[in-house]
Structures are given as structure tokens and as C-alpha cells.
Amino acid sequence: MSQRPSNAPLHNNTIRASLAFLVMAGLLILIGVSQSWALALTILNLCIISAIMALGVNIQWGYAGLFNVGIMGFAALGGLAMIIVSMPPVKEAWQAGGVRVLLALIAMLITISAALFVHKLLQGKRLHGWLIALVILVGVVISRYVLDPGVAAIEAVNPASTGYLGGLGLPVVFAWIVGGLLAAGAAWLIGKIALGLRSDYLAIATLGISEILVAVMRNEDWLTRGVKNVTGLPRPVPYELELQQAPWFINLVERLNSGSLMGLNSTDQAAVLQTLVVDSASIFVKLCYTGLFALVLIIILQLCVLALDSPWGRMVRAIRDNEVAAGAMGKDVTGRHLQIFILGSAVVGIAGAMLATLDGQFTPGSYSPLRFTFLIWVMVIVGGSGNNLGAVLGGFLVWLIWVEAEPVGFWLMDALTSWMGDGSGLRKHLLDSAQYMRVIIMGAVLLLVMRFSPWGLLPEQNR
Amino acid sequence: MTDYLNALVVFANFVFVPALTYGCQLALGSLGVTMIYSVLRFSNFAQGETMAFGTVITIMITWLLQSWGVSLGFLPTALLALPIGILVTALLLLATDRYVYRYYRTKRSKSITFVMASLGVMFIMNGLVRLLLGPNDQNFADGERFFLTADAFRAWSGLDEVLVIRTSQALTIILAVILVVGLFWFLQRTKTGKAMRAYADNENLALLSGINPDRIVRITWIITAALATVAGVLYGLDKGYKPLSYYNLLLPIFAAVIVGGIGKPIGAIVGGFIIAFSEVIVTYAYKKVLTYVLPTDMAPDGLVQLLSTEYKFAVSFVILVIVLLVKPTGIFKGKVL
Numbered sequence: 001m002s003q004r005p006s007n008a009p010l011h012n013n014t015i016r017a018s019l020a021f022l023v024m025a026g027l028l029i030l031i032g033v034s035q036s037w038a039l040a041l042t043i044l045n046l047c048i049i050s051a052i053m054a055l056g057v058n059i060q061w062g063y064a065g066l067f068n069v070g071i072m073g074f075a076a077l078g079g080l081a082m083i084i085v086s087m088p089p090v091k092e093a094w095q096a097g098g099v100r101v102l103l104a105l106i107a108m109l110i111t112i113s114a115a116l117f118v119h120k121l122l123q124g125k126r127l128h129g130w131l132i133a134l135v136i137l138v139g140v141v142i143s144r145y146v147l148d149p150g151v152a153a154i155e156a157v158n159p160a161s162t163g164y165l166g167g168l169g170l171p172v173v174f175a176w177i178v179g180g181l182l183a184a185g186a187a188w189l190i191g192k193i194a195l196g197l198r199s200d201y202l203a204i205a206t207l208g209i210s211e212i213l214v215a216v217m218r219n220e221d222w223l224t225r226g227v228k229n230v231t232g233l234p235r236p237v238p239y240e241l242e243l244q245q246a247p248w249f250i251n252l253v254e255r256l257n258s259g260s261l262m263g264l265n266s267t268d269q270a271a272v273l274q275t276l277v278v279d280s281a282s283i284f285v286k287l288c289y290t291g292l293f294a295l296v297l298i299i300i301l302q303l304c305v306l307a308l309d310s311p312w313g314r315m316v317r318a319i320r321d322n323e324v325a326a327g328a329m330g331k332d333v334t335g336r337h338l339q340i341f342i343l344g345s346a347v348v349g350i351a352g353a354m355l356a357t358l359d360g361q362f363t364p365g366s367y368s369p370l371r372f373t374f375l376i377w378v379m380v381i382v383g384g385s386g387n388n389l390g391a392v393l394g395g396f397l398v399w400l401i402w403v404e405a406e407p408v409g410f411w412l413m414d415a416l417t418s419w420m421g422d423g424s425g426l427r428k429h430l431l432d433s434a435q436y437m438r439v440i441i442m443g444a445v446l447l448l449v450m451r452f453s454p455w456g457l458l459p460e461q462n463r
Numbered sequence: 464m465t466d467y468l469n470a471l472v473v474f475a476n477f478v479f480v481p482a483l484t485y486g487c488q489l490a491l492g493s494l495g496v497t498m499i500y501s502v503l504r505f506s507n508f509a510q511g512e513t514m515a516f517g518t519v520i521t522i523m524i525t526w527l528l529q530s531w532g533v534s535l536g537f538l539p540t541a542l543l544a545l546p547i548g549i550l551v552t553a554l555l556l557l558a559t560d561r562y563v564y565r566y567y568r569t570k571r572s573k574s575i576t577f578v579m580a581s582l583g584v585m586f587i588m589n590g591l592v593r594l595l596l597g598p599n600d601q602n603f604a605d606g607e608r609f610f611l612t613a614d615a616f617r618a619w620s621g622l623d624e625v626l627v628i629r630t631s632q633a634l635t636i637i638l639a640v641i642l643v644v645g646l647f648w649f650l651q652r653t654k655t656g657k658a659m660r661a662y663a664d665n666e667n668l669a670l671l672s673g674i675n676p677d678r679i680v681r682i683t684w685i686i687t688a689a690l691a692t693v694a695g696v697l698y699g700l701d702k703g704y705k706p707l708s709y710y711n712l713l714l715p716i717f718a719a720v721i722v723g724g725i726g727k728p729i730g731a732i733v734g735g736f737i738i739a740f741s742e743v744i745v746t747y748a749y750k751k752v753l754t755y756v757l758p759t760d761m762a763p764d765g766l767v768q769l770l771s772t773e774y775k776f777a778v779s780f781v782i783l784v785i786v787l788l789v790k791p792t793g794i795f796k797g798k799v800l
Contacts, residue, residue: 193788197791204506205783207714437594439589443585451566
């Protein structure tokens, strides 16, 4: 898959890419005109985030052929970073149990270093494994003994609105960076274990770690409030309500719409202006997000393009296309794979933090493998694995289809079953399950593209 | 003495019997993955959803039979529906082989391509399952609920604590034993089984001796369908049908396969029991057992639970990680993936 078939046609990508992105823009404008501009911008913002995630996965799959089935976990780590970096700290909770949590963290770190020390000391000797197990067991018991009362105390602090430690209260941009770092750390751990063995192990290990990460976020209320969700995450852009009061914004709206406001009398004018200001405020906020996200996307995309063109990029492609030959040339295959796996996961983590920023809340219950792992894979494969621009295009296109497929699927099912009459139980059942059609369709799209156009919409360019 | 017996009975009732049942279900699921791996040489991510699909078809047939008034007395009606569930699942798997995997097989693609294709198949099945039966939980167990009731046990033993065995648990163990014995007899004694092992061992040599690869592959899929459907239906009878729980079985199943040694049927069974027992032992709260065993003044206050049940994934995962680090070939020296 990642290997370009030798008989694959050479494509002129520049024209294809410009055309594809023009079509994308046209579709978004069509949604803006026919449905609403606010909706079009919402879709666009999520398209950009999807594109960044797809870029991250493309780094892993397209550059190195690493199969990551745990995208969901890395995205959720990004969301977690939003909480621990930008939420304001809960002082009472810190007083109640902060010390115990910190002590437990230190105890865990000591346990890990002790286990590593025993490992180094006794390597190859008898009882080696059992002693490590003993060290870890003692460490777990001690840290649980320290941690549990602290957790209970923290969760008892005003459980309806806080009941967790809060964060550091730093600006949102730091949270995006920390999201990337957290994901990179998790990737390092998994990569150390599963890379160097054959490829399926990485897939299984990432599947496992992502389930565990999301389970932790759902259940550790002192850290994430669990299923009670953290709402009201700080925003890097102004709030709609503030904008509606701000004189400069009202003036701006008035000036932009002066033509349509002219013909009205003063009372009508005020009412119309009021609704215009409300509408424009929401669009203005969405545009701010679009600008910020687009900036991040452009920076990451540019870095990816530069990396792939550099000597490093040539080495990575050489490793991908023939691991044995690259190894024989003295390239460190496993080391390079680890590096790429970490980089790609970090990009996914950044996108996950941005997604939580856009939602304004962190809801551990919403992380499903369908939406966060599988859909991203469809984006990468459809867009063109190994091509950065292709991943971006795939992110845009597949997200748009995913969003619009639900109403279209419902409409299609409605039309197909209308002959059954409104009383029919089967018709009701089919209408209820129309939403599952899009899962089936996405699965079919993945299989069809893999089979008939394995290099995707924008193929990797031969150099 | 009675205290110890009581403790033992509590342990058997809440740990041993549930773990044994769960182990049988995992073993059947893992056997399917291992068979596919040894013959088709890829890790089948669609196994969990295959189990769900087989269960859904069986549930639908069960409801049909129930509406006709057919029942099996004290056994669940689902047993009657099981053969049809297996048949439909086998047809679906053969169709996926014909339209998805065969192309990559003739092209001799890398195994990761197969894995990815199986991910696509998994999601199609995921949608299909919900399309057929909706996203809600279903309970389709009927017949006698208990194989060994609390009253019967108390009358026999005279203890305070009771050991209860549900029909679904007894059925799971009996069916699993029958299936596993049948599978091993098939692999060891029949000509087709021997051909299958030869093909798994050395594809080219098997082709040279005139074994028809398409036939081997077809039979493998049919066996996998049977194992997956039985495992899924038993799991559903035991714990109730929840669509998501079948996806969640994927990690324990892979862990079981790798622990036992991938491509080794005996390894899949042993691995299944290792994972099941570790999961149940680690997540069980031992308060009741310890209250009986320890002197009164030392009785524990807390639940004495090593890990809450939400983290049972972590058990499979940790075992998986240990095996990958210490012995990637698994207990029975399977292939390194």
C-alpha cells in the first residue's frame, strides 16, 4: 500500500490539487448559500482539524508504513492537555488532596526507576522477572495508599461544579503544545515496546493504549471530572456576547450593511441591526477560529513538506520502500520508525487539543474509535497516502461527506421506503438506522479506494 | 473450617466459574483469529464484529422461533437458531474473502494491507450489526435460568454461601469442550485438516503436493464463522447482547492469541484462559472472601479490589506488553508477527 506500484501512472499533481481544492471551496460555498454561512464555517473549522489529524497519521503511514489504530487515544490526550494547562486551578481541591496526588506521582516515578534499576542490575539472572514484579507491586500498593484518600478528598470538593484539580490557568496555545507533548510521550512508550517487531503488533498495541487512555479519562474524576465533563474551557477568541456589546463591532456591522439599513425607519433599523449584530458575532468568532486553525495547519503542512524534501525525508522513504536494503546501508530502521511514530502522534495530539478548544468542553464519553480512528484512516487513504497535500484534501473532503451523509442518508432512506406507508414498523426501523448507513458507506469507500485506487486522490509524487 | 469452605465457595462463585466461562468464550474467539492468522497470515481485526454479526443473526432467528412457539425446554431457544446463525455468518465471511481479501492474496500484498482491509470490513460489519438490530442491549436468553440453583446447593452442602451455576455458564463450558475437541480431531485426523496444517506450515510445499489453496481458505473461513458465532452467542447469553462489548473483546482476544503463541490453536485456548482468569482475579473485590478467612478483628474495611472493573482492558494490555517484551513468540512458540 505504502509502496507505490512500479506501474502506477505519473500524475501532474499541481493541477489536480488546485482543482480538488477549488471543488472543496465550491462545496463549502454551496453549503453557505443553501444552508447557512455559520454551518459552512463550522464544517470548515472541523475540516481543518481533521486535516491536521490526517497529516499526523500520514506521517506515520505514508512516510513509514506504521499502522496506528489508536488515533482516538492520542486525540483524547490533546483534550486532556486543554484541562491540565488552561483551566483555572481549583484551590480548595489542591488544598484538600494536592499534596497526596503529587506524592503519589513521585512514588510512581520512584517505582518505575526502581524497576528499571533492578532490571539493569539482574539482567539474565534467575528471579529477575519476579523481583521486578515484586518492586512494581509494592510501588503500586504504596502509591494507591497515598493516592486514594487524596482522590476522595478532591472529588468531595463541590462535586457538582468542580471536584477535580483544575489546571494551570495558562493560555490556550500552551495547551496545544502540551497536547502534542503528551501524545508524543505515549507514542514513545508504545513505540519502544512494539516497534522492531513486525507491523501487526504496533496496530494491536496502539488499539490497547487508546482504549486504556480513554478509560482513564472516563473514570479518573479528580483529573478530568470523568463523565461529568469539563465545560467552559477558555477560548483564544472573543465571546459572542462581548462582541454584541462592543461599540466597534456594532459600528463595523452597521457600516458593512449600510446599504440595506438605509431604506428603513429608525425603529425597524434598530431591530434589524440587532439581529445582524447577533448573526455576525457568531460568524466573526468562527472566522477567528478558522484563521487560527488555518495558521497551525499551514505551519505543520510546511514543516511536513520541508521534512519530506530533506535528506531525512529521502532516508525515511528509502526505509519504507525497502527496510532490509536501508538497514544494510547502516540506517537505523527502528530508531527512525520510533521518531516518525512520535512525530505523527504529536501532530494528532495537537489536533486533539484544538478540537477540545473548538468544542469549548472536554467530554470523555464522546471519544469513539469510529469517529476518531477509523474516519481519520479513511481521510488518509482517500486523500493519497504519502502525499501531505493529499492528506489535507482527504481530511476536508471526508469530513464534509461524513457531516452531510447523515441528512442525505436519511432523505434517501425516506424516499426509498415511502411506498411502505407511515404505519410500517420496518420503515420506522430503517429510518432510525439510517445513521448507520454512513458507517457502512465509509467502510465501503475505504475498501474501494484501497482496491481500485490505492494511491488515492492526490498520489505521492515520484521524485 | 466452615469459614474456609464458605470463602472457597464465594471464590468459586464469583471468580472461578465466571472466569472459566469467560475463558471459554475468549478461547473460541481467539481460535478464530489464530486459524485466520496461520492460513491467511494476517491479524483479523474484524473478529469482534464477526462475533457480533453471528449473534445478531442468531437473535433474529431466535425471535422468529419464539414467535412460532418453538422452544427447547430448559435450554435456550438460541441453540436451535445457532446453526442458521453460523450459516449466514459463514456466507458473509466467504463474501468478504471473495470480494476483499482474495485480491490481495493473489497480489501477495504485505500483511499490513490485509490488516487494514480487515479494519474496513470491521466497520462495514459494525454498521450492519446496528442496522439489523439497533444500538440497544438485547436479552435473548430463555429456558431454565439456573443449572445449579442456590437452594439445591444449600440443601446439599449446608453452607451459608452458595455456588450458583447459570445454564448459560454450563452451556458455555460444555459447548466449548465439544467444539475444541471437534476442531482438534478435525485438524489432526481428517485429510482436510492435515492439508490445512500443511498449508499453514509451508504454503509452497503444500501447493506442490496438490493441495487446493482456495478450498483450504474457504474451510478456514467457515470454521472461523462457526467459532465466532458460537463464542458470540454464548457471550450474549451469558452477559446480555451489547453491540459495543463485542468491539471491546478485540483486545482480550488479541492478547490471548499473542500470549499463547500466534498461529497455535492450543496457545489460543491457554491464552484465553490466562487473560480471562487474570482479568477476573485482578478486578474482583476480595472483601467477602477475606472476611471469612481472616480473624474477625483483621477483617478489611475497603473492597480490597486491585483494579476497578473499568480498567479490565489494562489487564489484557499489561499481559500483552509483558509478552512482547519478554517472549514475543508467546508460550507455545508461535510465529513472531
